[in-house]
Amino acid sequence: MVCSADWFAMTDLDPRLMRMLARHFHDLQGLREVAHAMFVQGVSLVWLTTRRQGWTIAAGAVGLPLLLTALSMLDRYYARFGRVVTKRRDGWGLRFAGLFAIVLLPLSTAGVPSLVWTTLAFGALWIAWDCRPYRSHHLLVFVAMIYVAFGRVAYPDAGDLAWMVPRLWAFASALALAGLLDHRLLIRAMRQTRASSAKVPDADTI
Amino acid sequence: MPTPFEHLQSLNRLVHEPARLAILVALSACEKADFLFLLNITRLTKGNLSSHLSKLAEAGLVEIEKTYEGKMPITYARLTMEGKEALKEYWKSVDKVREGIRQLKPLRTT
Numbered sequence: 001m002v003c004s005a006d007w008f009a010m011t012d013l014d015p016r017l018m019r020m021l022a023r024h025f026h027d028l029q030g031l032r033e034v035a036h037a038m039f040v041q042g043v044s045l046v047w048l049t050t051r052r053q054g055w056t057i058a059a060g061a062v063g064l065p066l067l068l069t070a071l072s073m074l075d076r077y078y079a080r081f082g083r084v085v086t087k088r089r090d091g092w093g094l095r096f097a098g099l100f101a102i103v104l105l106p107l108s109t110a111g112v113p114s115l116v117w118t119t120l121a122f123g124a125l126w127i128a129w130d131c132r133p134y135r136s137h138h139l140l141v142f143v144a145m146i147y148v149a150f151g152r153v154a155y156p157d158a159g160d161l162a163w164m165v166p167r168l169w170a171f172a173s174a175l176a177l178a179g180l181l182d183h184r185l186l187i188r189a190m191r192q193t194r195a196s197s198a199k200v201p202d203a204d205t206i
Numbered sequence: 207m208p209t210p211f212e213h214l215q216s217l218n219r220l221v222h223e224p225a226r227l228a229i230l231v232a233l234s235a236c237e238k239a240d241f242l243f244l245l246n247i248t249r250l251t252k253g254n255l256s257s258h259l260s261k262l263a264e265a266g267l268v269e270i271e272k273t274y275e276g277k278m279p280i281t282y283a284r285l286t287m288e289g290k291e292a293l294k295e296y297w298k299s300v301d302k303v304r305e306g307i308r309q310l311k312p313l314r315t316t
Contacts, residue, residue: 013224013228013248013249015227015228015231018228018231018232018235018247018248019231019232019234019235020235021232021247022231022232022233022234022235022236022239022243022247023235023236025236025243080242081242081243081246082239082240082241082242082243082244082245082246082247083239083240083242083243083280083282084236084238084239084240084243085236085237085238085239085282086236086237087236087237189247190246190247
């Protein structure tokens with residue numbers, strides 16, 4: 001007999017979800033994205049209220065250790081879900097550096113959409129496509145990034161970066177929401193698996 | 207030409223069992239994963255997971271690596287080349303079964 005009755009005890013496991021969880025385990029640790037987003041929002045808020053570069057840099061300097069502390073705490077928190085080593089190491093350091101590069105480097109030529117932001121936006125679109133139907137919320141990040149990318153088109157004559165702050169805020173909000181939904185997906189998948197562990201037959205009986 | 211039933215008989219039973227299939231599917235999507243992650247993802251108890259991993263390791267489909275992170279012992283499992291091939295062959299066999307069944311025409315009883 002190829003299929004025993006035991007075979008059907010685990011049929012509510014979704015292999016696509018399992019594959020996605022294993023493949024994108026680090027990406028799904030969304031509270032890290034929330035921490036990054038809060039940092040961007042905090043610095044943006046200081047710029048928006050003071051309009052002074054010095055204060056904004058100071059806010060960044062104060063926020064950075066807080067962000068690193070939060071990330072370190074999140075490392076310990078997510079360790080409870082186990083460890084997965086992927087071939088493509090999810091480069092949080094690279095993302096972090098990229099985030100700063102986007103903000104600090106000249107954003108774009110006036111009147112032309114930012115190439116960096118557009119490229120990164122398609123990264124978010126790829127995540128939504130690659131992890132469909134579970135991570136379609138990354139479409140929101142895609143839209144927010146395109147909104148930032150086209151900022152220079154809307155404000156071609158702007159002398160400073162004030163035009164960018166509300167757009168950065170929108171991007172950070174989308175990132176935070178996507179991070180929360182990623183985290184919820186991970187928690188639900190793990191909780192679901194723990195709750196129904198009693199249903200599975202013994203290995204010796206299979 | 208083999209019938210769908212013959213294809214069904216040829217399925218690798220070691221892989222076909224859902225708990226082991228779940229482990230192999232999860233491991234096929236990453237380089238290696240630790241015991242805790244597999245425990246969380248497969249709905250198995252510690253004893254069951256350990257037993258299934260042992261069976262897969264005995265068959266050479268999975269490689270077990272015991273290591274330490276600081277003072278904490280960690281058991282990693284990774285898919286071997288044989289494991290990757292077995293999983294690939296398994297999906298091929300399942301496709302053949304599905305294809306064979308699709309070609310079966312229902313009998314008219316009236």
